[in-house]
Amino acid sequence: MRNIAEQTDISETGETNLFSPLTLRGVTFKNRIMVSSMCQYSSEDGLMDDWHLVHLGSRAIGGAALVMTEASAVEARGRISPQDAGIWDDKHIEPMARITRFLKAHGALSGIQLAHAGRKASVSRPWEGNVGLNPAQGGWPNEVVAPSSIAFSEKYHTPRELSKAEIGEIIAAFVAAAHRSLKAGFEIVEIHAGHGYLFNQFLSPAANQRSDEYGGSLPNRARIVVETVRAVREIWPAEWPVFVRISATDWLPETEPAFQPEESLQLSKLLAQAGADLVDVSTGGVALHQKIPVGPGYQVPFAEAIRRETGLLTAAVGLITEPKQADNIIREGRADFVALARELLRDPYWPLRAARVLGQDVAWPDQYLRAKI
Numbered sequence: 001m002r003n004i005a006e007q008t009d010i011s012e013t014g015e016t017n018l019f020s021p022l023t024l025r026g027v028t029f030k031n032r033i034m035v036s037s038m039c040q041y042s043s044e045d046g047l048m049d050d051w052h053l054v055h056l057g058s059r060a061i062g063g064a065a066l067v068m069t070e071a072s073a074v075e076a077r078g079r080i081s082p083q084d085a086g087i088w089d090d091k092h093i094e095p096m097a098r099i100t101r102f103l104k105a106h107g108a109l110s111g112i113q114l115a116h117a118g119r120k121a122s123v124s125r126p127w128e129g130n131v132g133l134n135p136a137q138g139g140w141p142n143e144v145v146a147p148s149s150i151a152f153s154e155k156y157h158t159p160r161e162l163s164k165a166e167i168g169e170i171i172a173a174f175v176a177a178a179h180r181s182l183k184a185g186f187e188i189v190e191i192h193a194g195h196g197y198l199f200n201q202f203l204s205p206a207a208n209q210r211s212d213e214y215g216g217s218l219p220n221r222a223r224i225v226v227e228t229v230r231a232v233r234e235i236w237p238a239e240w241p242v243f244v245r246i247s248a249t250d251w252l253p254e255t256e257p258a259f260q261p262e263e264s265l266q267l268s269k270l271l272a273q274a275g276a277d278l279v280d281v282s283t284g285g286v287a288l289h290q291k292i293p294v295g296p297g298y299q300v301p302f303a304e305a306i307r308r309e310t311g312l313l314t315a316a317v318g319l320i321t322e323p324k325q326a327d328n329i330i331r332e333g334r335a336d337f338v339a340l341a342r343e344l345l346r347d348p349y350w351p352l353r354a355a356r357v358l359g360q361d362v363a364w365p366d367q368y369l370r371a372k373i
Contacts, residue, residue, distance in 0.1 A: 015331065016330060016331060016333075017032075017327055017330055017331055017358070017360075018031060018032050018033065018323070018326050018327040018330050018331075018338070018354065018358060018360075019031045019032070019355060019358070019360040019362060020032065020330070022336060022337075024241050024277055024278070024313065025238070025239050025240060025241050025277065026238075026239030026240065027109060027187055027188070027239070027240060027241060029065040029066060029109060029337075030065045030107065031063070031064075031065045031351065031362070032065065032326075032330050032336065032337045032338060033063070033064045033065055033066075033326070033337070033338060033340065033350075033351050033354075034064060034065060034066035034067075034068060034111075034315060034337050034338070034339045034340070035056070035059045035064045035066065035067045035068050035339070035340065035341075035344055036068060036280075036317050036339040036340060036341040036344075037068045037069065037070050037071055037113040037190070037192070037245070037341075038070055038341050038345070039070045039071055039080065039084065039085075040052065040055060040070055040085070041080075041081050041083040041084065041125040041126070042083055043083050043084060043085045043086070044083070045086075046072075046073065046076070046079070046084065046085055046086025046087070046088065046089065046092055047085075047086075047091070047092060047095050048069075048085055048092070048095040048096055048099060049095065052069075052070075052085070052095075052099060053098060053099050053102060056069065056099055056102075056103065057099065057102045057103065057106065058348040058349075059108070059344055059348050060102065060103045060106040060107065060108035061106050061348075061349070061365050061368075062344070062347075062348040062349035062350065062351055062352060063107075063349065063350075063351030063352045063355070063362060063364075064108055064340075064344070064351050065108065065109060066108065066109045066110075066111050066188060066337075067103050067108045067109070067110060067111065068111040068112070068113055068188075068190060068339075069085065069096070069099070069110075069111065069112045069113060069186075070084075070085050070113065071084070071085070071113050071114075071115035071192055071197075072084075072085045072086055072087045072092075072112055072113060072114060072115060072177070073085070073086040073087070073088060073115060073116060073117070074086075074087065074088055074114055074115070074116055074170070074173040074174050074176070074177040075088050075116060075170070075173050076088055076140075077121060077122075077140055077143040077144070077145065078115065078116035078117050078118070078121060078170075078173075078198065079117060079121060079122075080117045080120060080121060080123060080197075081122075081123055081124060081125050081133075082133070082138040082139070083125055084117075087112070087114070087177045087180050087181060087184075088173065088176075088177065090180065092180065092184075093180050093183050093184045094184075096112070096181075096184035096185075096186075097183070097184045097185050100184055100185035100186055101185060104185070106365065107363070109187050109188060110185060110186050110187055110188070111186060111187070111188035111189065111190055111243070112181045112184070112186040112188075112189055112190065113190040113191075113192050113245065114174055114177050114178065114181070114189060114190065114191055114192060114232075115192035115197055115198075116170060116173075116174075116192075116197060116198040116199070117197050117198060118144075118145060118146045118147075118159065118197055118198030118199075118201045119144060119145075119146035119150070119151065119152050119156065119157070119159040119198075119201060119207070120152050120156065120196055120197055121140070121143075121144050121145075121157075122139040122140045122141055122143070122144050122157055123139075123155075123156060123157075124137075129155075130155065131155045131156075132155060132156050132157045139157075141157045142160075144157040144158075144159045144160065145159050145160050145161075145162050145166065145198075146159035146160075146161065146162065146198065146201050146207065147161065147162060147198075147201050147202045147207060147208040147209075147210055147214065147215065148161055148201075148207060148208055148209040148210060148215075149161045150207055150209065152196065152207075152288065153288045161210075164212065164213075164214070167214060167224055170198070170224070171224065171227055171228050171231055172231075174191065174228045174231070174232060175228075175231045175232060175235060178232045178235055178236060179235060182235075182236070182237070187240050187241075188240060188241050188242075188243060189232060189236055189240075189242055189243070190242075190243035190244065190245055190280060191225070191228055191229055191232065191242070191243070191244045191245070191276075192245050193225045193244055193245060193246050193247075194245045194246045194247035194280075194282045194283075194285060195245075195247055195282060195284070195285035196247070196284070196285030196286040196287070197285070199224060199225045199228070200246075200247050200259075200285060200286050201286065202214060202215075202221055202222075202223075202224050202225065203218075203221050203222060203225065203246075203247075203259050203263075203267065204221075204250055204257075204258060204259040204286045204287075205221070205257035205258065205259070206250055206252060206256065206257050206258050206259070206286050206287050207286055207287075208221055218263050218266055218267065219270070222267055222270055225244070225267075225271070226270050226271065226273075226274045227274075229242065229244060229271055229274040229275060229276050230274040230275060232275075233274065233275030233276070234275075241277040241278060242275055242276050242277055243276065243277065243278045243279070243280050243315075244271050244276045244278075244279055244280065245279075245280040245281075245282060246264060246267060246268075246279055246280070246281060246282070247259065247282055247283050247284055247285055247286065248261055248264035248281050248282070248283050248299070248302035248303075248306070249261045249264070249283050249284070249302065250283075250284065250286050250287055250290060251283060251284045251287075251290040251291055251292045252287055252289070252290060252291075253291075258286075258287075259286070261302060261305070264281075264302060264305075264306060265305065265306060265309050265310060268306045268309075268310045268312050269310050269312075271312070272310060272311075272312050276312070277312075277313060278312065278313040278314060278315060278336070278337075279303075279306055279312055279313070279314050279315070280314070280315040280317065280339060281299060281302045281303035281306060281314050281315065281316060281317065281335075282299060282317050282318065283299050283302060283318070294319065295319065296319045296320075296321070296322075296325065297316070297318065297319060297320055297325060297329070298318055298319060299316065299317060299318035299319075300316045300318070300320075300329055300334055300335065301334075303315065303316035303317075303334065303335040304316070304333075304334040304335060307333070307334070307335060307336070313336040313337075314335045314336055314337075315335060315336065315337035315338070315339045316329055316334065316335035316337070316338055316339065317338070317339035317340075317341065320338050320339075320340060320343070321340075321343045323353070323354035323357040323358050324357070324358070326338045326340075326354065327354075327358055352364060352372075
């Protein structure tokens with residue numbers, strides 16, 4: 001397990017702040033701002049297009065250190081909607097490579113989030129209702145799978161329980177997707193194990209009622225995630241990092257079976273042993289009746305606890321909107337990165353604005369220099 005202090009570069013003032021660089025393995029992040037993975041629901045047959053190039057490219061121009069793509073399905077049946085991006089086929093490589101080339105040319109590291117929706121698959125896009133789709137509507141109800149045959153809600157399909165052989169096939173699909181990601185030019189890979197998708201379904205007893213070695217105790221429920229991280233780490237270059245996104249709590253009553261915050265600490269230790277370099281800490285998503293106390297930085301304490309208790313690097317996400325707020329998270333050692341999502345939809349150039357607010361002199365694109373003064 002890596003020691004945080006060994007990974008952190010201090011700024012010229014002797015303080016670690018939002019614009020301090022950080023070197024992890026052989027990769028240097030120019031600041032602590034990462035673009036959180038955000039589904040765009042705008043692909044055809046999994047292919048990224050001009051929308052994705054402009055969407056992701058503008059965040060690189062805007063000054064983020066790491067631009068993470070949206071959740072990219074490792075199997076066609078692992079998409080949330082028919083319009084999800086994917087990397088289950090070699091045809092997906094070049095459209096993504098076009099994007100990674102642009103990101104690198106404009107100073108950002110490129111990351112890909114590999115995902116499988118599990119029981120939350122085969123539904124319409126959010127602005128079209130998030131309801132289960134039948135084959136005539138482009139859905140695949142008979143191919144929706146999960147650790148147990150429990151539907152997410154009455155509007156979603158009831159999944160088929162995965163066999164142990166199929167679990168192995170899914171792990172292999174993640175590894176194959178990681179191979180394609182390398183060909184596409186990505187430097188950071190993130191395994192999605194949060195937000196109620198397949199790996200989160202295995203982790204949470206609210207969705208996992210198996211009695212075999214993939215259910216029951218936390219080490220069993222975490223087995224598919226740990227095995228996947230270990231397998232991806234074996235093929236991912238030693239000089240490049242592997243991230244894992246988790247939901248640190250289900251936000252369910254203590255009287256119900258649920259994934260609890262203390263289990264996120266145990267899980268993070270298992271992930272570190274498997275070769276993960278950073279845990280990207282979110283929450284929720286596995287149950288419709290979750291009760292989330294939403295407020296500014298409401299998920300930061302979970303990232304802070306994992307960082308403090310395990311020594312593993314973390315990214316904090318969730319209603320981080322103001323430059324001083326983000327800077328304090330880094331200065332106080334509560335997380336190593338801040339991951340922004342909706343705020344970067346509102347303002348793709350938030351990092352450049354934040355630097356000005358915080359009195360930091362950062363590089364601007366030559367084409368935009370006239371606006372820096």
